[in-house]
C-alpha cells in the first residue's frame with residue numbers, strides 16, 4: 832500500500848502528521864512543471880484537503896520562483912476554446928473535503944521564472960488561505976509526471 836493510498840484511506844488520523852499541514856488544511860502530492868528548459872512560465876499542481884469543520888478558501892499564492900505568481904483556472908470561452916485566467920475569487924476547499932489543483936483545471940501559475948524548472952529542483956511556495964492563513968510548502972519539480980495520474984477514487 833503506497834503512502835498516498837494509506838493517507839487517503841485514513842485521512843483524518845494520518846494526514847495530521849504530515850509536514851505540509853497547518854491546522855485544518857493539508858497539502859498532498861504537490862509538483863511543479865514547465866513545458867521545457869527555455870520555458871519562461873510554469874505551473875504547480877496539488878491536492879488541497881480541509882480536515883476542518885468550516886469551508887476554507889485559497890485566496891493567494893506567493894513564491895520567489897517567478898516574478899509573478901497567481902492562482903489560475905481554465906475556462907471555456909464563447910468559441911469553445913480553453914483559456915487560462917486569473918482566479919481572482921480563489922478556490923474553495925469545502926469542510927471535510929478536498930480541492931484539486933490539476934492540469935486542465937485550477938493551478939498555481941509562475942510567470943517569469945527566476946530559473947528554469949529542472950527535474951529534481953524544489954520550489955518554495957506559500958499558499959494563503961482565508962481561515963488557515965499562510966501555509967508554506969516545498970514543491971518538487973516533476974517534468975515527467977503524466978496528467979491525471981493522481982485522480983481520486985472514492
Ligand SMILES: [Cu+2]
Pocket residue numbers: 874903904915916938939940
Ligand atoms: Cu495558468
